[in-house]
Amino acid sequence: MRLLMLCLSLLLAGCVTEIDGKPVPPPMEPKGEFAQLPFAATQQMMERLLAAEDKAKQEVLAAPNQQTPPVLFALALLLEQQGDHQGALFWYYTAQLRARSDANKSLDPTVTAGVTQLGSQFGGLIEQYAAGHPDLVRYVVPKVLRWDAKAIRQYDARWVALQGQDVRTKTVIAFLPEAQWPEIDRLTREGFARGFRRALLKQRQQP
Numbered sequence: 001m002r003l004l005m006l007c008l009s010l011l012l013a014g015c016v017t018e019i020d021g022k023p024v025p026p027p028m029e030p031k032g033e034f035a036q037l038p039f040a041a042t043q044q045m046m047e048r049l050l051a052a053e054d055k056a057k058q059e060v061l062a063a064p065n066q067q068t069p070p071v072l073f074a075l076a077l078l079l080e081q082q083g084d085h086q087g088a089l090f091w092y093y094t095a096q097l098r099a100r101s102d103a104n105k106s107l108d109p110t111v112t113a114g115v116t117q118l119g120s121q122f123g124g125l126i127e128q129y130a131a132g133h134p135d136l137v138r139y140v141v142p143k144v145l146r147w148d149a150k151a152i153r154q155y156d157a158r159w160v161a162l163q164g165q166d167v168r169t170k171t172v173i174a175f176l177p178e179a180q181w182p183e184i185d186r187l188t189r190e191g192f193a194r195g196f197r198r199a200l201l202k203q204r205q206q207p
C-alpha cells in the first residue's frame with residue numbers, strides 16, 4: 001500500500017517514473033495555474049478509497065461526475081477487491097474513457113504517458129478479470145459509453161495537466177478552449193467504441 005501511494009503521489013505530481021531498482025525523485029510542487037488544480041482533494045479521496053473506507057465509496061457513487069478520473073480508478077479497484085466485478089469494470093472503463101478525453105484536450109503531449117501509467121497502476125486485477133469474462137465486458141462497455149454521453153462532467157478536466165511534464169517547468173496550463181471540450185469528449189467516445197469493436201473482432205478470430 002505504501003508503494004502504491006508513493007506511485008500515486010508521483011503520478012499526480014506529473015512525475016511518471018520507474019520505481020523498482022531506481023532512484024525516485026521527490027514529487028513536484030505545482031506552481032501557478034497548476035497549483036489551482038484539485039491535487040489535494042483527489043489524493044485525499046483516493047487514499048480513503050484505497051483504505052477501503054465505505055463512506056468514501058458511498059460519497060463517490062453518489063456524485064461520480066464530481067470526481068476526477070483518478071478517483072474513479074481507485075473506486076474501481078476497491079469494488080474489484082470487494083467482489084463487485086461489474087461495478088469495477090464500469091468505473092474502470094469510465095475512468096479510462098474520461099482520462100483519455102481529458103488528455104486529448106491538453107496541449108502537453110506528455111500527459112498521455114501519464115494517463116496510461118495511471119490506468120496501469122489500478123487496472124491489473126480488473127483487466128485480469130475482464131480477460132476471463134468477455135461477455136460481461138461486452139455488456140459493460142456500451143453501457144459506459146451511453147452513460148457518459150448523457151452525464152454532465154462537473155470536475156476540472158485540466159487535472160490531467162498534472163500527468164505531464166509541463167508541471168515541472170511551467171506555470172500556465174496549455175489546454176484547448178473549453179468550448180471545444182464537448183466535441184473532444186464525443187470524438188473520444190467514438191474512438192473508444194471503435195477500439196472496443198476491434199478488440200472484440202480480434203478476440204473472435206483467435207483460435
